[in-house]
Amino acid sequence: MADREARAPTDEESAPLLQDAQNGEATRRPSFTERVGSLLAEPLTAVNKVLLLLVLVFLILSSVFIGLFAGSQHKLHTTPDLPEDSPPSTVTSVITAPPTTVTTTTVTTSTAVPVPVPAPSQPPSQEEACLTPKCVVLSAAILSSLDPSQDPCENFYEYATGGWRKSHPLPSDKGRFGSFNALFQENQDIVRQIMDADGPPSIASLSSSYDKQLLSKVRDLYASCLDEETLDTFGEGxxxxxxxxxxxxxxxxxxxxxxxxxxxxxxxxxxxxxxxxxxxxxxxxxxxxxxxxxxxxxxxxxxxxxxxxxxxxxxxxxxxxxxxxxxxxxxxxxxxxxxxxxxxxxxxxxxxxxxxxxxxxxxxxxxxxxxxxxxxxxxxxxxxxxxxxxxxxxxxxxxxxxxxxxxxxxxxxxxxxxxxxxxxxxxxxxxxxxxxxxxxxxxxxxxxxxxxxxxxxxxxxxxxxxxxxxxxxxxxxxxxxxxxxxxxxxxxxxxxxLGTSTESWKAVRSLQEVLQGIKPGAIGDRAEYCVNSVDQALGFAAGRFFVNETFGGDSKEKGTKVITDIVEAFKVSLSNITWMDDTSATAAAEKAEAIRVKVGYPVSPNTENALSLIRYYSLVKINKYTYFDNMLSASASDVYKEWQLLGKVRDLEAWEMTPATVNAYYNPPANEIVFPAGILRPPFFSQEWPSYLSYGAFGQVAAHELTHAFDSAGRLYNQQGKLEEWWTNATSEAFKVKQDCIVDQYSAYTVDDGKGGKIHINPLTNDVTSGENIGDSGIIQAFRAWQAQYEDSYKAGNEYLLPGLNFTREQLFFLAFGRIWAENIKPAAAVQRVRTDPHSPSLYRVEGTLSNVPEFAKAFNCSSKAKLNPPPEKQCLLW
Missing domain, CATH: 1.10.1380.10 (Neutral endopeptidase , domain2)
Structure with a gap:
């Protein structure tokens, strides 16, 4: 998450893993079998014959689909028979990395030892999998993201994301593109539909004059951005x-x-x-x-x-x-x-x-x-x-x-x-x-x-x-x-x-191309750029319509439950942290209890009230023909509103991110964690997913932000957000030992600079990333929270299995975690990220984190010699 950095974005999947996940059904629909029976009981009219044909085609495709699942799983999990004393085999494979780079990777595969099923999972073979179309699609999305040629205990990042990375080549106009970006593009598509004259059906339900006025303002800004003919007319002017x-x-x-x-x-x-x-x-x-x-x-x-x-x-x-x-x-x-x-x-x-x-x-x-x-x-x-x-x-x-x-x-x-x-x-x-x-x-x-x-x-x-x-x-x-x-x-x-034909635009673009590794002359979709502009200038206004379109049903309640479960798991774990004494542990539990949790959309400005938003953006003057001036007005309005806060009391309901943002943050002085509706969507979350996926994916987002309250910087703010040393001296010194372990670990990681050299992501003399790395270590709290609620969730039918996935629930938890960090990136963009971003590269956010989580090695039955299962004395165990 971008947390304490300037958030724009600056970390999505090209298609939803579940369709129409926003609203629950008020009444029971007839089952698939009942609908087929009803169809066959009627006279076969021409229309019915067509419908029957479609049903038969669906049945045939479903059978083929499940057969393909079984075949792929056979390849994925079957190891050739080897003698009991046979040593591990070494396989050299060539993997296509972000365009123009070919990496040769040596993978050590495990011998044919069956993977035990860790508690509390039931063996998949003893349970019936969900076979609804949504479950089939979700299962297919998970399978397609994997690279089964990799050993998860050695190269889990490639194992969990290799398929996704191969099927999502880096766009020529971008230096990096990952699951966060893909989801943001989906959110942009929804906002883009809202910007269209007709708009989605949900817009028609917002019939108040205030909504029409607000929508007109948002659409005029979007139209001014799309009007490249007028931009060319103005030129450099x-x-x-x-x-x-x-x-x-x-x-x-x-x-x-x-x-x-x-x-x-x-x-x-x-x-x-x-x-x-x-x-x-x-x-x-x-x-x-x-x-x-x-x-x-x-x-x-x-x-x-x-x-x-x-x-x-x-x-x-x-x-x-x-x-x-x-x-x-x-x-x-x-x-x-x-x-x-x-x-x-x-x-x-x-x-x-x-x-x-x-x-x-x-x-x-x-x-x-x-x-x-x-x-x-x-x-x-x-x-x-x-x-x-x-x-x-x-x-x-x-x-x-x-x-x-x-x-x-x-x-x-x-x-x-x-x-x-x-x-x-x-x-x-x-x-x-x-x-x-x-x-x-x-x-x-x-x-x-x-x-x-x-x-x-x-x-x-x-x-x-x-x-x-x-x-x-x-x-x-x-x-x-x-x-x-x-x-x-x-x-x-x-x-x-300005217009893309101007010399000033071209000059600045040439700098961006080199710094981000963008293909020279490659210009992305203008509509995508314009939706970004709308979010930047009128993001809360556009967010009102976005939330109305996407954030229905029990999304807010279920997302909040994941977060609060993780907070409770963290509080329970404090009594088992050896480096924290009782006094500090009690204070830490009080701080965790005091954290404000915000989910979905703000009430300041009030996204549920169109008039509130009109007043909030009253200083932003928009005309559909003057994009440059529109954005200048929006920027000036933002500056003006910020300065009006001087000498006043903080608005505890205010947000720093707009509802469609794919990100989250922890704000230390306010002691709050905030999760916009934009990230509460696949591949991070769905109210219809089995819990092990939600806690593995969105749970990592939630645990990351919670852990920031206790990282190298967040730990210096007390329960009220006041800057002071509130841990005992002994606990602070013991924490620094753990932090030094993280610094040493990540200092060994490098990225390719694109010139034949390597750049360390965290030089010992310039510790930029340890706070975020400590935040990533919070995945263990998400795992514990999932385990704590498992029994009740299982009884409620929320831990159902998916078809064609021969994984335990524990393994799927960690796969859900790994998948959210899928990303392709150019060397130039990687270098810029290392120099400016407090977050580690995605590869290390996965493998660096999991090498410090013994539960991961247990779930995948990793040997004691596996890269991601280092000996205890080499692990940095904080929580």
Missing amino acids: PLKDVVRHIKSLYREESTEISSAHDEKPRKGLTAAIAYLHSKGIPGLFDFGIEGDAAVDPNFMVLWFSQPSFGLPSKEYYEEKSIRKLYQSVVERLLAVLYDDDEDDISTRVNAAKDDLIINKDASSYAWPPWPWPPWGGDDDGDDGDKPGHGPIDPHSLAKKVVKFERELAQASLDLDILYQDPLATYNKVPISNITDTITQINLPNYFATFTPRNYPTEVIVTYPAYVRSLADILNATNPDVVEAYLVVRAALVLAPR
Whole structure:
């Protein structure tokens, strides 16, 4: 899960494993046999003859299907007869990895030892399997995801996902694609249907005027994104208008940046950076609003941190080839955005907009007044061409911009501390510590852009050294370079919203292609991109219709039960944790009990109330012909809403993710775990699945988020979400020993860099992933929760077997867990993930986790020499 990182997405199956799983049946339907009998009792009309023929075809296909299952299972589980003293055999197979890479894997297969059936399973041969069409389809999906040529005790990731990965080749426009992405695409398809004029039948039931108004807003945004003809008409114009405004603001005062000893700050830089931040464009530094973790986690205060950069992480700035590529992209952007035709461009764009008003939909078109920033709208002011700003050399300026940004990146905090150490990143200081240091920025004027009546007196700084470094770097940098940097920051964020024929779009895309391993020139489905835009800008509004379409029946109740069962299993397990003393175990149980569980959709904003959502998005101005401006308005609205939280009490009902999101998260200051409706679908969950699948797949998601409350960072927040050491010293020291074990284990794992080398996913000097790896270890709590409820679930008929699967329920639990991490990924995308993502690559999220779960080795009868069954002294057992 993306948990504590920026969630977008940034971890799905191409077709649902069960169809129409949202609503239960109120009345009993006639059985298949009864319907056939009724048909045969009637005179054979022409229609009946056709229906009878279809029934017979279905019966024949079902027989063939089951026969194929039996045959595949015979191959899957039958081992050639070997002498009792015969050693394991070694088989070398060639497996096609993510496109362009061929990996030769050596697999050691087990001898013909029958797999024992661990308790509490009943032997599959003694029970009748479910033979309904849904069970057959579900069973087929599981079988198709497997690679039976692999030994599960040696290469479980390939065993559980090899079939899926082979049947889901990496799309040319993506650097990575997995089960999370596939499910998100399914969710997107549902939202796309809602965006269509007719829409699914469920839309007709939402007949209120508020729903119609909300739906119209969502559909207009979607239509504006799809209208590529209009985007081509505007060309570079919308971005140039933004850049022109940045320049006019920046050049408002003296062009000389004041020295650290000059008390007169430069207002032009202040206005320009405030404008960028007001539109959600990062640069120089970042202010955010979050709880005061060490005093009152529910009182929202100001946080100061480093910004994001043009390259994904500081390591990229040290690679000469990447730095050279980035410089060329910056040069291309500057060449376009510093041409001499700004007045002409602006005139043409405004004329095009006027033409749209007249010829397309004048009645609905309006440019809304915006009360902030206080210096006026985007088109105010002159063209910024003041003395000293003549023609520029894009090549020379680009080189200086990249050097400037590289210095900022080098001065930033390493991600291991940013992700893993909330104590080190909590530094409350008077606001004067920043105002007296970064004298190039007038913070009172900056804050007036966002919160004119709530000027903060204190601020929490994540990395105090960055404050001093930023001031020094600004002081040593030519003002023209700083201006160009601001222009490039805007272009990198906004250029993807232009038409694909523009030079700015092409320049930014060329950078993305290299960093993510995307095939040059490969452009994905425009509708997919536009649904993403809708979710980004109006996600809770679209989520109302998505939930109405997909999240019915007992999904919320049954999903919540999986989560609460896991919480109870965790509380029970605390008494058996040898490294945790009684005092800490009691406090941990209290924290687990206090965790708020949110499932499906929020009540803030109230997804069940259309009027609530209309008010929530009241500042987002949408017109069906101006996609660029629509997204700019949505970003500005998000920034405005965040700043309104300053000085207020946390809204405990608020969500960070929209309902259609395929993800989940734990929020430490709020002590809450949140699971959107979007992830409560196959291959993660279905209210109609047998419990061993739900607890193995969605149970891992739930256990992962719960375990974050007790990982390397989460354990530092107490039951109320307050940042403090609430474990005893002895327990904290013992936990660090366990954490070091995890760090050592994952530090040995590598990914291919695509250049013939290997990159360690977790260098010992840069522990980025241990928190997420500890979160993944929570799978054992899901397993225990499933076992604890097994007897009652079995009696209720919720542990039924599936046809053609000669696995125990325990084995299917772990297969359900493994399948959700199926993924194909390009080396470039893998490198980017290692450098920027606190989560380990999917292979290690499966095999690294299971090597620390003895119950897995027992379920698959792994030998003591198997890779995934290391000796106890080499296992990192936390729970």
